[in-house]
Amino acid sequence: MESSEEKVVAVIMVGGPTKGTRFRPLSFNTPKPLFPLAGQPMVHHHISACKRIANLAEIFLIGFHEEREFALYVSSISMELNVPVRYLKEDRPHGSAGSLYYFRDVIMEDSPSHIFLLNCDVCCSFPLPDMLEAHKIYGGLGTMLVIKVSAESASQFGELVADPSTKELLHYTEKPETFVSDLINCGVYVFTPGIFTAIEDVSTHRQDRANLRRVSSFEALQSATRTHPTDFVRLDQDILSPLAGKKQLYTYETMDFWEQIKTPGMSLKCSGLYLHQFRFTSPHILASGDGTRSTTVVGDVYVHPSAKVHPTAKIGPDVSISANVRVGAGVRLINCIVLDDVEIKENAVVMNSIVGWKSSIGKWSRVQGDGDYNEKHGITILGEGVTVEDEVVVINCIVLQNKTLNVGVHEETIL
Template identity: 45%
Template sequence: MSNKAIILIGGPSKGTRFRPLSLDIPKLLFPIAGKAMIYHHIEACSKIPNMSEILLLGFFQENQLSSFIESATKQFKIPIKYINEVKMLGTAGGLYHYRETILQNQPENIFVLHSDICCSFPLGDLLRFHLENQRICTIMGTQVSKEYANQYGCLVRDENTLELLHYAEKPETFVSNLINCGIYCFKSQFFDQIGKTMNDIKAQQQLQLQQQQQNLIEYPEIIRKGTATENLRLEQDIFVPLAGTDSISVYLYNGFWRQIKNAGSSVYCQDLYFKHYREHKPEILKSGENIIGDVIIDPTATIDPTAKIGPDVYIGPNVKVGKGVRIVHSIILDSSEIKDHACILYSIIGWSSSVGPWARIEGIPNYTPFLYKEDKRKGITIFGSGAQACGEVIVYNCIVMPHKQLDRNYTNEILL
């Protein structure tokens, strides 16, 4: 039995909420808990027996991903390839368009994962559940508070048969507190169902086109609008009509889960990964006299022994941290410098940035776990690459564009 995995990574036009960090690096490569966002996905996929290949499907430029793919392929010893979509085809449309590549070597089970999620990726448990229930598709779901459920795809399942009975994407009223995690396991026959749905849609569009052509003859003032037959959404166009047809199972996941929709959510997801590491990978966490809680520090970083770091802090390669510095719940990216006695709280300091002595860079924590719309009053402070804060300034709840120099205090602003 061979297995294959596809990670849906989207492209630059979908990463606007991740700015200014996505101006320098594709969102999927941004480090969370010391590793690229999709490294966590790939690591989980690599642990599945008989995993023959991992495919990344999206529309980034190939040269933006080649170095990471080469490194990950060597580390995990599994072929990792990138499929560059020629145009945006939708989640199901992209899978179907490249089905011949995906189905090469006849994989029996195919994992599909969205890239912008954070969880423990229990793919082994998902696969066992999928094989036990013998439906063509299994969706991984998790339970959330009722007040947040309608911000996601809501699932209704039969608690006896575990079948998906109903699927509603971001419903206006409450449907269920069981939501779609964006992780699936398919049988290869699932592509037949996507093809059937696509043919049905094409037939409907052809009928609409004929009606529109007739309307143009009778009512020439009507403007005919074209439709994209290949653009199919996995959730709305496939899962919705398949619900209740005994085709889809729902696997209930009880661990941590969060979407990574905006740049600030990286800090909250990092906290979740750190808690997971404490239990499953304690050896990668740093310890020391002035280390508090869970911390990862790159070996090339230079940390003054009087600096106090943690909890929940990642410090990247070639970072310099001066005397008496305090860093809490933050991400400090490569080659940045935090000078003496500066304080960094709930912030992301971008690549090659500088924070002056006695400066205070602070965000406002917002731990509402499933908040789709941002609360403008609360947010992580983010420095784009090369940003500089002079000594003794306070930057509070701000987003700072790359290479901006701050020589006074700022509060609740986007600094262009």
């Protein structure tokens, strides 16, 4: 029987409805963590990666979505992977480190020796077992996943400096105004339980300062508007930055893919990255077909078993088709996510787009985007229940739910 000190738990931060507003209209009816990428909910890729960790005892999802929104998923994924998955709802936002501390008693129930912490809005190959091994060798409080990016894009993330030989984190700054390093924080960590003491120290220090402060009621009011509550602790600014250079934090660099999912455009890109990863990790998930007796499939494609795709359609690369989708004769799909209960009629083309639940695309219609994932109108997004009538062209548009398009539109937001 394995000893308790070998147990590992994982915590995935899933945020809440006040976060991820840039993900609209796709998050109006479905919490962002449950939005499907490559046919699986966004958070599913994190959970599957956690399953590969040796001696994993439990997975916790922490956020402030309503519990009912996660109840069905948590139940089904626990049974599917045979590992306990629990959703923990915050009473209010406590910050990334504060949330961890808020549920410390629950997280430490099985006395784990290590705690993984993952942000839900990142997409990567999650080399968690290798991270854990490196962390044990380093012998520090925590190890963070890092990656090199272009100098131009680095300022959008937490930049850091690490010792090239020991991998110790020497300096960390969140979204600096001037260039610090092309090495950035990936939002994936492994800690020892000592992380709770570090978080508690921040809260205690804040409380002490508040108690010692002697100001007028007006000054106190002004100060209160500028500071966070004592139990609101951010992992990056409040923990990583102060502990850098103190031989407590270390880095593990990934050479694989990594992206941050803030917008629908990035979700489309990440769906393609996960589809490509399936080729090596889960090839049985991917569809195939040569156009003789079945649909022509090009590149990496996922088709839900309940979907009906006409044999004369051509699909791929980087296409994900969800449940109960109907794809007609002669349809061409390229780099797109097609969500549940969509109908795409004969000879329509969908490219660089996300087609929302229960939408309909008419015969000979064309729904497409330029494929610039970072631009607001770089891809086309159809919200839930959108109807595109026959022979209508929609290019680089965002269309909110339950709209009907009977004329062509280009680079517009249809409210």
